[in-house]
Amino acid sequence: MTRILALETGNLKLETHCVQSDRRIVNIALIGFMGTGKTSVGRLVAEQLRFDYLDTDEMIQARTSRTIAQIFKSDGEETFRALEEKVVEEISARTKTVIATGGGLPASPKNLASLKTHALVVCLWAPPEKIWERVKNQSHRPLLHDSDPQKKIRELLAAREPFYKQADVLLNTELRSLREVAQQVIHQFRLEAVQ
Numbered sequence: 001m002t003r004i005l006a007l008e009t010g011n012l013k014l015e016t017h018c019v020q021s022d023r024r025i026v027n028i029a030l031i032g033f034m035g036t037g038k039t040s041v042g043r044l045v046a047e048q049l050r051f052d053y054l055d056t057d058e059m060i061q062a063r064t065s066r067t068i069a070q071i072f073k074s075d076g077e078e079t080f081r082a083l084e085e086k087v088v089e090e091i092s093a094r095t096k097t098v099i100a101t102g103g104g105l106p107a108s109p110k111n112l113a114s115l116k117t118h119a120l121v122v123c124l125w126a127p128p129e130k131i132w133e134r135v136k137n138q139s140h141r142p143l144l145h146d147s148d149p150q151k152k153i154r155e156l157l158a159a160r161e162p163f164y165k166q167a168d169v170l171l172n173t174e175l176r177s178l179r180e181v182a183q184q185v186i187h188q189f190r191l192e193a194v195q
């Protein structure tokens with residue numbers, strides 16, 4: 001059974017689904033669309049909690065010695081998603097780790113369920129316009145190599161929204177600095193973590 005709290009902190013809408021007691025919350029997993037700040041927030045949170053920091057895209061790149069764009073190009077998205085699943089399994093053995101995940105990773109129910117066994121799952125949210133503003137000058141994301149990237153963002157975001165909303169905590173990052181978002185993540189983690 002989950003309880004939903006909605007707190008309004010300044011301009012930041014924060015929703016918390018209270019975590020079920022049969023979970024062992026020892027890590028933090030950041031999920032959310034490309035450009036929502038998972039990497040930057042994850043690094044800040046890890047530094048402040050003195051936790052390790054892992055990024056699923058970086059793990060995949062290290063294991064395959066290829067960039068995400070190369071994997072998409074030569075083997076296709078399906079292969080990339082299979083690599084993501086493997087990394088998610090590996091991560092489940094970790095403790096005291098902040099995990100920044102690729103934007104599409106939680107769209108697999110298996111991945112989301114696995115993360116929830118050991119981590120507080122926090123979704124960083126931003127509206128499509130804000131995401132576009134943040135990613136438009138970056139070129140490393142194959143899914144945005146599209147004739148109409150803004151439309152693609154809207155479509156992908158709409159398709160993934162039901163998965164993102166299954167996070168324990170939903171944080172709107174639109175009007176908050178990275179530091180403020182990181183503080184909120186830490187606060188929520190301290191409420192739920194195994195001591």
Ligand code: S3P
Binds near residue numbers: 033034102104
């Ligand atoms: C993807 C997001 C990327 C990366 C890959 C696919 C997605 O990660 O995993 O390009 O499906 O949204 P970021 O969310 O860190 O950009």
